[in-house]
Amino acid sequence: MTRKQRRLYFVLLGMLALGAATALVLTAINDTLVYFYSPTDIKAKHVGTDRRLRVGGLVEQGSVVKQGEIVRFVVTDLTTTLPVTFKGVLPDLFREGQGVVAEGKMDGAGTFQASEVLAKHDEKYMPKEVTEALKQSGRWQEEEGKK
Amino acid sequence: MSSLATYFSMGGYASYVWTSYALTAVVMVGLAVSTWRGMKARESELKVLQDLTPGRRGRSKDTQG
Amino acid sequence: MHRFANPARFLRLAAAIQPWTAAATVLLIGAGLYFGLIASPADYQQGQTVRIMYVHVPSAWLGMACYSTMAIASAMALIWKHPLADLIGKSAAPIGAAFTFLCLVTGSLWGKPMWGTWWAWDARLTSMLILFFLYLGYMALANAFDDPTRGAKASAVLALAGFVNVPVIKFSVDWWNTLHQPASVTKIGMPSIDPSMLLPLLLMGVGFTTFFVTVLLVRVRSEIMASKIRAIRLMQIHSTPGAVASGEVVG
Numbered sequence: 534m535t536r537k538q539r540r541l542y543f544v545l546l547g548m549l550a551l552g553a554a555t556a557l558v559l560t561a562i563n564d565t566l567v568y569f570y571s572p573t574d575i576k577a578k579h580v581g582t583d584r585r586l587r588v589g590g591l592v593e594q595g596s597v598v599k600q601g602e603i604v605r606f607v608v609t610d611l612t613t614t615l616p617v618t619f620k621g622v623l624p625d626l627f628r629e630g631q632g633v634v635a636e637g638k639m640d641g642a643g644t645f646q647a648s649e650v651l652a653k654h655d656e657k658y659m660p661k662e663v664t665e666a667l668k669q670s671g672r673w674q675e676e677e678g679k680k
Numbered sequence: 681m682s683s684l685a686t687y688f689s690m691g692g693y694a695s696y697v698w699t700s701y702a703l704t705a706v707v708m709v710g711l712a713v714s715t716w717r718g719m720k721a722r723e724s725e726l727k728v729l730q731d732l733t734p735g736r737r738g739r740s741k742d743t744q745g
Numbered sequence: 746m747h748r749f750a751n752p753a754r755f756l757r758l759a760a761a762i763q764p765w766t767a768a769a770t771v772l773l774i775g776a777g778l779y780f781g782l783i784a785s786p787a788d789y790q791q792g793q794t795v796r797i798m799y800v801h802v803p804s805a806w807l808g809m810a811c812y813s814t815m816a817i818a819s820a821m822a823l824i825w826k827h828p829l830a831d832l833i834g835k836s837a838a839p840i841g842a843a844f845t846f847l848c849l850v851t852g853s854l855w856g857k858p859m860w861g862t863w864w865a866w867d868a869r870l871t872s873m874l875i876l877f878f879l880y881l882g883y884m885a886l887a888n889a890f891d892d893p894t895r896g897a898k899a900s901a902v903l904a905l906a907g908f909v910n911v912p913v914i915k916f917s918v919d920w921w922n923t924l925h926q927p928a929s930v931t932k933i934g935m936p937s938i939d940p941s942m943l944l945p946l947l948l949m950g951v952g953f954t955t956f957f958v959t960v961l962l963v964r965v966r967s968e969i970m971a972s973k974i975r976a977i978r979l980m981q982i983h984s985t986p987g988a989v990a991s992g993e994v995v996g
Contacts, residue, residue, distance in 0.1 A: 552909055658939060700801070712960060722971055
């Protein structure tokens with residue numbers, strides 16, 4: 534084996550080992566790398582009222598109720614729903630049927646008390662006319678349409 | 681005129697959109713200019729050095745002579 | 746491969762390519778700006794802010810492409826000891842750092858109006874920030890030693906080790922719940938982006954790439970000259986007038 538070959542195998546082996554180590558570490562700390570939990574996760578975890586966490590999902594159609602500064606809405610992952618209460622300014626993209634991430638704590642009554650609400654958007658980019666044409670032709674697929 | 685104003689307002693997001701583009705322009709033009717200037721500076725430095733010091737060929741001739 | 750490792754041959758090749766990539770950059774980014782800012786529609790959800798995508802996404806692509814270039818050059822430098830490979834890695838780093846910086850800042854400017862926050866510690870944003878720090882670390886390490894070959898070796902090892910971050914950035918949106926949305930263009934099947942918006946995005950993407958190639962070629966040229974300057978200065982130290990005189994006396 535020439536020196537060049539030895540160096541080549543050394544680098545390849547090093548990268549392989551490093552890649553494997555990274556994969557293991559990332560799998561091990563998977564839970565902390567997740568930015569938010571779904572309503573199903575939260576139900577399964579039985580989280581206490583003392584832990585701050587984030588919940589993400591879609592704002593259920595027709596669930597948004599505004600009472601002055603207080604907003605109530607329901608976050609759904611299409612299997613489980615979670616009621617959320619929030620007091621403050623909502624982002625521009627916040628709307629029914631859209632993705633949302635709320636940060637806060639569970640209260641005793643099973644409602645999520647959010648102190649911050651962020652909007653999450655999907656990877657679809659298109660002009661308004663196209664979405665209207667798709668909706669008219671019945672080819673529009675929206676997450677809540679699958680319910 | 682008002683349509684131009686509507687265009688520049690970017691639906692109320694003018695500050696976000698135009699800042700993004702301006703910053704991109706500044707960084708890319710800055711990188712290109714500093715790269716070009718750096719290269720030119722080294723080119724002239726190298727030229728000065730090569731003119732000042734006799735090349736390897738020249739000196740080896742000297743030592744031979 | 747070794748044929749291109751010859752600096753003289755590289756300089757000839759670079760001189761031939763450079764005007765074309767420079768012209769292509771101007772044309773592509775010009776067209777990209779026209780389609781991105783004028784001849785494309787607003788998004789059905791995000792309105793006019795979607796135009797930030799045409800600088801944000803190409804910056805992200807280039808931030809990762811520059812790093813890949815740097816990592817490949819570093820591997821070649823470590824394995825085959827190509828003198829040119831070190832210079833390519835060293836030249837690519839500032840360009841990649843600039844693009845990664847642009848990606849982070851334009852992303853922030855896009856996140857504030859749409860998500861409602863300048864920054865979120867989700868996996869995609871955090872891994873991109875790590876990429877930026879890897880660039881800074883690489884540049885610091887490459888210049889930390891008096892002996893440039895030692896600096897090159899240390900920074901090449903860092904570049905290779907940090908390369909694991911690149912697939913993490915790419916797949917972070919698929920592996921974990923993130924605030925950042927998944928990929929649109931490289932989605933399996935059809936890209937979920939309208940052709941009218943895909944066109945400026947691709948024009949800018951290719952334009953940024955030719956920009957990278959052009960700037961990289963100039964920087965490598967500059968680094969080759971810098972190493973020549975260093976060699977001449979070293980020669981001068983070893984043959985100062987005094988040294989030459991004493992040598993003559995001895996001779």
